[in-house]
């Protein structure tokens with residue numbers, strides 16, 4: 046792969062890694078996305094063309110060992126890609142049956158275009174060069190287009206081009222789910238349209254009844270003019286193929302354009318999807334015209350969303366790839382949809398397209414570049430508040446209990462059994478007791494509001510969510526007479542390796558440190574939220590939700606008495622009783638298995654259980670240092686009635702880092718963040734691994750089933766906030782850059798409360814510019830230098846160089862992370878931060 050910072054390039058055709066490339070070359074526009082499968086391919090052991098609609102779910106029941114299990118999937122929609130050719134009487138293009146003379150594939154991140162160039166020799170010795178270009182239109186969300194240029198290098202004669210819409214697809218992208226019912230589509234209509242160059246396919250999901258219509262217009266051009274062709278259309282229930290037959294001359298290039306319109310019954314502003322699709326296919330311009338407007342739409346996104354790093358083309362390219370895939374999953378087109386952000390993008394079928402807590406890693410980037418998308422994603426949650434209330438009620442609790450996995454309606458979509466591919470056994474899946482997901486939603490609401498000052502959102506939606514989530518925590522916390530504290534029992538923290546005690550039959554753990562601190566945070570913020578709501582709306586909310594001063598006082602009281610467990614040296618225990626677990630012999634397991642990121646599966650296959658060990662899949666306690674500064678954390682923990690000395694932070698980081706397998710890609714992002722100021726070398730190593738998660742498929746096989754969007758967005762935010770130390774507090778904008786030595790500069794724009802801040806950090810200075818109308822803060826502090834933040838002019842802060850990076854000073858404070866320096870850098874003091 047070359048290191049062009051705008052291009053993901055693959056040489057050669059490699060069947061082994063085709064699934065990975067398909068996921069990474071997915072094109073989408075926040076409304077729908079299609080994997081980067083070859084145009085001539087069908088789903089088989091190498092290829093998996095998949096097209097997914099934001100919010101396009103369907104439910105099916107399966108009988109598994111005598112038990113009926115219902116699953117909701119993000120549906121694989123009819124395949125609109127197929128476009129292929131053959132010399133009349135010859136074989137259709139097939140890379141596994143022909144000699145490949147050249148093959149090159151490029152994902153152009155700047156233009157949002159996938160290109161593939163190949164030359165093949167068929168069994169009759171004919172050599173043909175083929176070049177594909179493909180887009181999924183960023184502005185016209187219902188359009189996609191493919192251009193195929195065919196040059197018969199050594200032959201002339203009749204050629205056939207086949208262009209189809211294939212509704213025979215099922216959800217078969219993930220091997221582990223193959224035992225589950227995966228037929229989601231019922232055919233409704235397949236035919237040639239009134240315009241003879243267009244075909245139409247209409248299908249409907251068989252439970253959620255989403256109607257999907259695709260219209261494909263296929264035309265051939267020679268020397269810029271439309272080429273006369275003979276057309277034949279063959280139709281089955283759920284498959285329609287149009288074959289174009291035409292004459293070609295040796296050495297001459299024939300251009301075929303397939304323009305596809307995809308509409309569904311979720312679309313607004315239409316009468317009915319088939320009619321809308323036919324009209325849009327008819328009205329669409331030529332490929333080049335569509336490309337122009339598409340590139341323009343992407344340019345606008347890059348103007349707002351690009352993050353430029355100096356002198357590290359690979360890091361630059363990967364950061365862009367991450368922004369690219371994020372914006373293909375959620376974009377301005379998503380704003381009008383009722384869609385959340387699936388953990389694995391719209392790029393594959395892993396986790397069935399469900400939505401988890403991963404937004405916690407995604408929204409910070411969006412808040413600073415595309416806050417209107419954050420708002421739309423939060424509204425997805427708001428619309429599911431009634432379901433969250435129902436879930437709480439059914440559990441005998443108050444308020445809103447958001448599901449661990451969410452899909453169409455907001456009911457709990459987590460699976461109840463999990464197949465361990467190592468042992469072939471189905472084991473109980475208790476991951477749904479990760480109640481911290483609701484707290485993550487509350488954090489997202491609060492941070493969006495802080496970053497945008499969107500009072501309308503807070504008053505109409507945000508405060509209600511905060512209040513209902515707080516009520517849930519207040520009701521789940523139970524008073525313990527023996528300890529004089531409130532306990533939260535029977536839940537799981539983010540670390541999915543621990544779902545229960547080895548000495549107990551029932552699932553769940555008590556007083557997960559991360560959850561309890563976050564619950565205390567939510568209770569306090571909810572108590573505060575109403576103070577920020579405009580008085581008339583506040584009265585309405587108090588009356589609608591029956592909030593009383595007594596209830597608010599009770600939240601504060603519970604927040605001040607939630608239980609936490611500590612271990613030797615003041616380290617926060619992951620949960621009560623954590624110190625009774627056994628140490629794992631990490632070296633022995635690494636030596637035996639090599640890759641141990643899924644220790645849970647390894648141990649289960651051995652007849653053991655990871656619950657017995659001090660071994661985590663991902664950051665859990667350390668999430669606290671990721672989310673809060675040391676001062677915030679100190680306030681929270683002392684507010685809970687415990688002593689908290691920030692000096693314990695480095696010990697805590699070392700302790701858990703040594704006991705984590707990084708079985709989740711989110712884990713390295715968190716660990717890199719908490720080490721950013723104390724151990725830059727290790728932090729960079731973890732960031733590099735996090736950057737490579739998908740592009741190099743470091744979990745060996747998981748990316749082919751969908752990208753890891755939380756880690757993708759998390760790495761970008763790690764550079765944007767973690768390494769700049771960017772934070773807003775009181776009336777001050779603070780920066781404390783600590784770029785790894787490998788990155789010698791960083792340039793980006795950040796939106797704060799509707800205005801763009803420009804930040805340029807290089808080896809020897811920090812430059813900051815804010816525009817006219819800047820709403821504040823009015824002071825800026827770069828490390829220890831404080832100045833007035835004057836609008837309209839650029840402020841320059843010279844900074845010392847330290848071996849190509851930033852020299853640590855005794856005064857510089859850790860910004861967004863609470864991690865204090867531990868070993869090789871001077872210890873720095875923490876100062877104040879806003880709440």
Ligand code: BGC
Pocket residue numbers: 388389396401402403539541662663708709710711755
């Ligand atoms: C992680 C979760 C995450 C989920 C979806 C799991 O492997 O443990 O924290 O939410 O993947 O990304």
